[in-house]
Amino acid sequence: MICIASTIGYGAPCKQGSCDAHGSPLGADELQKAKEALCWLADSPFSVPENVYTFFRKAVSRGKKDEKKWQESFNNFRQNEPALAAGFDRIMKGDLSDGWESALSEFPNGSKDVATRKAGEIVMQSIAGKIPELAGGSADLNPSCFTWLKGMGDFQSPKLSKEGLHGMVGGAWDYSGRNIHFGVREHAMGSIAVGMALHGGIIPYTATFLTFADYMRPPMRLAAMMGLRAVFVFTHDSIGVGEDGPTHQPVEQIMNLRQVPNMTVIRPADANETLEAWKIAITNIKGPTTLIFSRQNLPVLDRSVYASASGTKQGGYVLWESASDPDVILIATGSEVSLTLTAARKLAEAGTKTRVVSMPSWELFDRQPRDYRDKVLPPQISARIAVEAGIKLGWEHYVGLNGKIIGMETFGASAPGPVLYEKFGFTVEKIIEAARDLLHRS
Structure with missing residues (x-):
């Protein structure tokens, strides 16, 4: 570690070393004194001495020469390897290869x-061969x-020994590898992904547990602000994590991420919604996409009974209903969807006309036309219930002030996932009870 002691506002005699030099202009008098202290003779603001200007302008001519040299080299490459050159042009434009789906x-x-x-892993292996620009890794959590x-290679110095290293994927062991071992440094991982997205020619992805999203917030926020194409994957998405306890059980993180402008957050309910979520992420060129995945196994919904997972593209869709004019609407995301479906069927059997809406992405749903x-x-229909194993705040957007929200109000606990779901009220019985209470009130 290199430690350097510096002085903020160095040269400003009355403000150096103080917070006054940080958040506000020096002022005309202090600026003049600073110039005198630093032997800066120019009186006009933003003045650049001629010798300094001349020196730095050399970078323009040098850059033009380097660009011309590179272009000539690439033109030769294009003649000898037209297919590879066309591929390079394609990825630098941000286009996907034909037929990648x-x-x-x-x-x-x-x-x-x-x-x-x-399921996300299976999808990634399927598209990796068709999208060579997809590259990334996790925070030591492969x-x-x-x-x-x-088999797509580890991005490493070929001089580095493989012995004892964690999470190797096989294939090349050099700078052609597409798997980046970021280490346990989530903030740096996010920042590196942002840099790759800014460069272009790469669709970067990152991955860690959802509870650690807080460490990555600054680079994710900047990715959204700059409209960068990047994919942020978070797994272990709820109290379903189980015995690791509340330190590793995200509660407020999903809702926090939904509040970032231009960030598309998707929490799929099953494997096929996961497949659709990856399609959305890969094709989203206007900003980053965050994919929220479960640790625990979930049923693969029978799409001959339930609506097609292609509805994921709309952010929310009618997954199942017992009648087209429902008495109550149940809205759920992720691992709570299958639970909600079971409750809905029991309500329907008892005579309550029930609709289940899968809502994997608020952002995508809110972009849909009003009619949809x-x-x-x-x-x-004001009798609405939202079910999500995360903080409740925000679901009023869909259920209204008269609806009900089955969610988290505290941190989690250390116990098996099914035990925690029961303890915190994520059960078929609680959903049915909430629905009957709403209907009784109306």
């Missing part, structure tokens, strides 16, 4: 339960987040 296939009905983090590109949103959530 052909590598994807839906998870069939009857598939065994699978965590959305694992075996947990499953966000590796298997009103079709999914008819304004005249």
